Amino acid sequence: MSLLEVSDLHVRVADREIxxxxxxEVNPGEIHAIMGPNGSGKSTLTNTIAGQEGYIVENGDLRLxxxxxxxLEPEERSYAGLFLAFQYxxxxxxxxxxxxxxxxxxxxxxxxxxxALSSVEFxxxxxxxxTKLDFNPEFLKRGVNESFSGGEKKRNEILQMLxxxxxxxxxxxxxxxxxxxxxxxxxxxxxxxxxxNNAVVLVTHYQRLLNHVVPDYVHVLLNGTxxxxxxxxLALDLERMGYAWLEQDSGP
Amino acid sequence: xxxxxxxxxxELISKxxxxxxxxxxxxxxLPPGLSEEVxxxxxxxxxxxxxxxxxRLDALRRWEKMEEPTWAHVKFPPxxxxxxxYFAAPKGDxxxxxxxxxxxxxxxxxxxxxxxxxxxILAGVEEEPSQPRVxxxxxxxxxxxxTTFKETLKEHGVVFCSFSEAVQSHPDLVKKYLGSVVPKTDxxxxxxxxxxxxxxxxVYVPKGVRCPMELSTYFRINAENTGQFERTLIIADEGSYxxxxxxxxxxxxxxxxxxxxxxxxxxxxxxxIKYSTVQNWYPGDENGVGGIYNFVTKRGTCxxxxxxxxxxxxxxxxxxxxKYPSVILRGDDSIGEFxxxxxxxxxxxxxxxxxxxxxxxxTKSTIISKGISAGHSSNAYRGLVRMNxxxxxxxxxxxxxxxxxxxxxxxxxxxxxxSRRQDAIxxxxxxxxxVSDDQLFMCRQRGIEPEKAVSMIVNGFxxxxxxELPMEFAVEASKLLEVSLEGAVG
Numbered sequence: 083m084s085l086l087e088v089s090d091l092h093v094r095v096a097d098r099e100i101x102x103x104x105x106x107e108v109n110p111g112e113i114h115a116i117m118g119p120n121g122s123g124k125s126t127l128t129n130t131i132a133g134q135e136g137y138i139v140e141n142g143d144l145r146l147x148x149x150x151x152x153x154l155e156p157e158e159r160s161y162a163g164l165f166l167a168f169q170y171x172x173x174x175x176x177x178x179x180x181x182x183x184x185x186x187x188x189x190x191x192x193x194x195x196x197x198a199l200s201s202v203e204f205x206x207x208x209x210x211x212x213t214k215l216d217f218n219p220e221f222l223k224r225g226v227n228e229s230f231s232g233g234e235k236k237r238n239e240i241l242q243m244l245x246x247x248x249x250x251x252x253x254x255x256x257x258x259x260x261x262x263x264x265x266x267x268x269x270x271x272x273x274x275x276x277x278x279n280n281a282v283v284l285v286t287h288y289q290r291l292l293n294h295v296v297p298d299y300v301h302v303l304l305n306g307t308x309x310x311x312x313x314x315x316l317a318l319d320l321e322r323m324g325y326a327w328l329e330q331d332s333g334p
Numbered sequence: 335x336x337x338x339x340x341x342x343x344x345e346l347i348s349k350x351x352x353x354x355x356x357x358x359x360x361x362x363x364l365p366p367g368l369s370e371e372v373x374x375x376x377x378x379x380x381x382x383x384x385x386x387x388x389x390r391l392d393a394l395r396r397w398e399k400m401e402e403p404t405w406a407h408v409k410f411p412p413x414x415x416x417x418x419x420y421f422a423a424p425k426g427d428x429x430x431x432x433x434x435x436x437x438x439x440x441x442x443x444x445x446x447x448x449x450x451x452x453x454x455i456l457a458g459v460e461e462e463p464s465q466p467r468v469x470x471x472x473x474x475x476x477x478x479x480x481t482t483f484k485e486t487l488k489e490h491g492v493v494f495c496s497f498s499e500a501v502q503s504h505p506d507l508v509k510k511y512l513g514s515v516v517p518k519t520d521x522x523x524x525x526x527x528x529x530x531x532x533x534x535x536x537v538y539v540p541k542g543v544r545c546p547m548e549l550s551t552y553f554r555i556n557a558e559n560t561g562q563f564e565r566t567l568i569i570a571d572e573g574s575y576x577x578x579x580x581x582x583x584x585x586x587x588x589x590x591x592x593x594x595x596x597x598x599x600x601x602x603x604x605x606x607i608k609y610s611t612v613q614n615w616y617p618g619d620e621n622g623v624g625g626i627y628n629f630v631t632k633r634g635t636c637x638x639x640x641x642x643x644x645x646x647x648x649x650x651x652x653x654x655x656x657k658y659p660s661v662i663l664r665g666d667d668s669i670g671e672f673x674x675x676x677x678x679x680x681x682x683x684x685x686x687x688x689x690x691x692x693x694x695x696x697t698k699s700t701i702i703s704k705g706i707s708a709g710h711s712s713n714a715y716r717g718l719v720r721m722n723x724x725x726x727x728x729x730x731x732x733x734x735x736x737x738x739x740x741x742x743x744x745x746x747x748x749x750x751x752x753s754r755r756q757d758a759i760x761x762x763x764x765x766x767x768x769v770s771d772d773q774l775f776m777c778r779q780r781g782i783e784p785e786k787a788v789s790m791i792v793n794g795f796x797x798x799x800x801x802e803l804p805m806e807f808a809v810e811a812s813k814l815l816e817v818s819l820e821g822a823v824g
Contacts, residue, residue: 132779135771156778166779172772176794185790186780193781225794242780 083148084109085281086131086250091142093123093130099140100126102306108250111278115292115317116285118303119325124285125169127303128252132166133159147249161193163249167239167256174226179238180208182226183245190246211244215271233264240271251275252283257291269294289321302328354586354616357442361475361557364421370394373529376421380498383505393518393528400522406685407714407746408654410590410627418592420530422475422557432480443472446583448552450480468579469494471535471551473564478533483547492545492576493538497565500536507538511569515598515635515662523594523656524631527563531596534564539574539605548804550579553593555615555626561592568598570605572638577608579807582651586616588624590653595630603638603665608646610803611659612811615651617818620709622681625653632659633689636668636697644671645688646802648811650818653682658716660689663697663725670699673799675811677792677818678711678743687717687748692725692758701732704796707743708819714746721758729759736766737795739788739819767795789816 086108093101100123108114118124130137131144133156144151146162154162174182188198199207205222212219217237227235236256243251256268272295276282284297292300292314300316301308302325309328310316364372373394377387402413424436432440432450443450448470469483471494478496487494493504501508518528535551555562570576582593593615599607609632618625628651634643645659661670672688690699699719707713719730736745751760769791777787793800793812800808 132775134775156775157781157783160779160781168776168779170772172770172776174773174777174791174794176797177790182777182780182790185782185786186777189781189783189786246780 085147086283087143087145088127088131089143091127091130091144092140093126094138094140095126095136100306101130103142104303104306104308106301106308108281108283110281111276112299113276113282113284113295113297115297115300116283116303117287117300117317117320122303123306124303125254128166128254128283128285131159131252132156132164157189160246160248161190165243165246165248165251167236167243167251167253169254169258171227171235171239173228173230175228177226178223179226179241180205180222183208183222183242186242187245208245211241214274215241215244216267217241232259233261236260237264237267237271240268240275244271244275247275248280250281250283252285254285255287256284257286257288265291266294289317292317304328353446353583353614355445357438357556359436359438359556360425361422362425363419363557363560366419366559367416368394368418368420368530372420376530376532379421380501382501385509386501389513389518390529393525394530396519397522397525397529400519400525402522406656406716407712407748408656408683408685410654410683413592413627415526417559419557419560420563421532422560424474435480439474442474442554442556443552446552446554448472448581450482468548468550471496471549473533473535473551473553475532475555475557475560475562478535486546490543490546491540492543493536494549495536497531497534497536497567500567504536504538507569508536508567511567511598511600512565513598515600515633516596516631520631523629524596527565527594527596527631531563531565534566534595535568536566537568537576537578539570539576541571542573543571544574545576548577548579550581553580553582555583555591555593559589559591561594563593564595566595566597568607568609569600570602570607570641572602573604575606577610577804579610579612579804581612582615586619586624590618590625590627592627592629593652595632597630597632597659599634599643601634601636601638601641601643601668604640605638606642607634608644609634609659610807611645611647611649612807612814613647613649613651613655614814617651617680617682618653620680622653625682626651628652628655628657630657632657633662634660634670635662636665636670636694638668639665639694640667641665642669642671644669644673644802646673646799647675647686648799648803648814649674649676649684649686650814652684655682655684655686657686658688660691661699662691662693663699663728664693665697666694667696668694669697671802672699672701672703673802674703675706675796675799675815676704676713676715677706677815678708678713679818680709680711682709682711684712685714685716687715689718689720690730691720691722692728692730693722695724695726695728697725697728699730701730701734702798703732703734704799705734705736705745706739706792706795707736707745708739710742712744712746714748716748716750718750718752719760721753721755721760723754725755725758727757728755730761732760732762734762734764735795736764737792738766738768739792785819789819792819
């Protein structure tokens with residue numbers, strides 16, 4: 083059984099149809115990259131899978147590990163093993179990263195019928211994780227994304243991903259706006275996370291992250307449908323030729 | 335989501351306000367109405383000296399000529415002051431020890447989590463060792479039931495007792511300071527209080543003494559159709575320190591009940607008073623029926639040089655809050671602080687803030703106000719910073735933040751600055767933010783349920799104020815916010 087299954091997905095936002103029949107199948111151990119020009123529906127796809135309000139599924143199916151996601155609340159999708167790294171992570175002033183992460187991890191543990199970790203234990207785990215990712219431990223004491231740089235916010239998403247250890251991680255332009263060093267840290271985090279039981283879906287504009295995290299499949303999303311799928315070499319073609327040559331194929 | 339939101343009214347109410355029960359106890363109540371005779375009767379019940387009876391009567395006469403203030407940003411139908419009973423007390427003589435206290439009352443305080451038994455240091459069986467020692471004065475309707483740790487405090491020379499008791503045991507102090515910070519005619523509600531005040535707490539910390547434990551008063555309104563009019567007086571003599579906390583709850587009733595208290599603080603040279611309030615009066619139901627009208631006058635005076643008064647308040651209860659804990663900075667180099675979290679939900683209304691009056695040289699004041707509005711509530715910050723001509727090099731810093739939850743609530747800020755000095759530095763910062771859908775979605779995506787997410791966001795917003803509360807009360811306050819926010823998202 084595939085981990086994530088998107089079939090014939092039609093999504094409307096307000097009165098605009100953004101996705102019209104997306105199909106995607108992600109199996110354990112795989113990395114998928116979704117590319118496409120601005121406005122093609124990439125973020126709509128990830129937000130819909132995560133259950134963001136306002137993204138209305140008109141038709142089609144969304145399954146994670148066989149569970150139908152469409153009727154689930156966002157937190158229930160999280161418990162089912164779905165993670166979304168946001169394109170624009172928001173700030174929660176006054177709530178420390180440590181507190182936020184512990185609350186999230188404890189909620190997940192509670193769902194699994196496990197007791198909450200003691201603060202000491204949790205802090206120990208977090209310190210180890212932060213060191214492994216080359217983050218400054220001070221990071222944990224700061225308010226969630228509060229006056230973080232763009233790069234720090236993205237790193238923070240990766241930290242949350244590793245903490246929650248999801249089945250499927252959707253990364254929405256996590257590479258945008260990163261300098262070379264930050265890009266490598268993010269790539270290291272993704273490679274640290276991936277194993278044969280989970281899967282990663284990267285939404286990206288650029289080839290450069292894919293140099294560090296090599297995808298098994300690359301899909302091109304254009305005008306609300308996937309118009310082409312291929313292996314890692316497709317990303318190189320796109321980098322060279324842009325999307326115009328695909329545009330003709332997907333004309334109305 | 336249906337699993338974490340109350341579905342029945344009973345569930346909602348029991349979740350929202352756990353202190354809303356009534357204690358079934360025989361009460362001696364004066365019939366409703368206010369007159370000279372009622373004031374004399376209250377004074378007689380307390381066996382007060384002649385001067386105090388006259389003081390009350392003078393207040394009553396002046397009050398009769400005053401009018402209710404209308405400038406606050408709150409709305410309520412006219413109050414019939416003749417329909418209120420001005421005195422209610424559990425029947426019988428005042429108990430001399432805890433053994434004489436009606437078991438029903440003891441159960442009440444146990445249910446509210448207020449320790450009336452002094453924790454034994456040695457061989458404590460019931461006591462949790464981690465619990466800090468706090469001395470409690472328990473005021474039930476119009477009288478004080480008991481005050482704990484009096485003997486321990488006495489060893490340090492600290493006087494902590496009910497106001498009525500202080501009138502008997504320390505008449506000179508009472509006479510000297512009563513009304514010295516909040517004059518009888520200060521405002522309508524203060525005048526009313528001065529005429530009919532019943533019990534409250536009295537604290538005197540002698541020169542150079544650092545009070546060895548937290549002092550606290552727990553106010554409970556129980557009787558129906560009564561008002562609570564307590565009077566608290568705290569005097570910190572030269573070089574002393576005291577930290578004091580008050581808490582308040584009341585049963586759930588469909589009628590509004592009036593609570594008009596007066597608190598006066600006096601800090602002499604080098605003295606420090608920290609006054610914290612966790613106010614959780616019954617706020618009324620989700621349609622705005624019932625609840626306490628909390629019309630309170632609180633003021634401290636930094637009378638001595640280098641004295642320091644700080645007010646910290648967490649206001650989550652009451653149908654209407656009208657309250658401005660203030661500091662008069664008379665002594666040179668004195669410091670006044672006001673840290674406030676005011677949360678309104680459903681149909682609650684709050685108009686609260688502070689007044690910092692700088693008189694002495696080099697006086698400093700800090701105001702941090704966090705207003706949180708949810709439901710259909712209205713929350714206003716009102717503050718005045720006044721720099722008098724003699725206040726050389728005075729400084730004030732004000733930070734005033736509002737957080738909105740949902741789209742039906744309102745937040746207002748009314749900052750007033752009156753500066754008569756060129757060299758005064760007055761800073762004011764204000765922000766208004768909303769708990770955004772993006773914040774909520776981010777939390778939920780990480781597995782944090784919406785109500786938990788909102789309370790976490792609100793707690794983060796209040797962090798600067800919670801830091802000022804004594805540790806154990808900070809935890810309490812944070813829990814209280816969570817409870818008060820139940821049903822704020824849906």
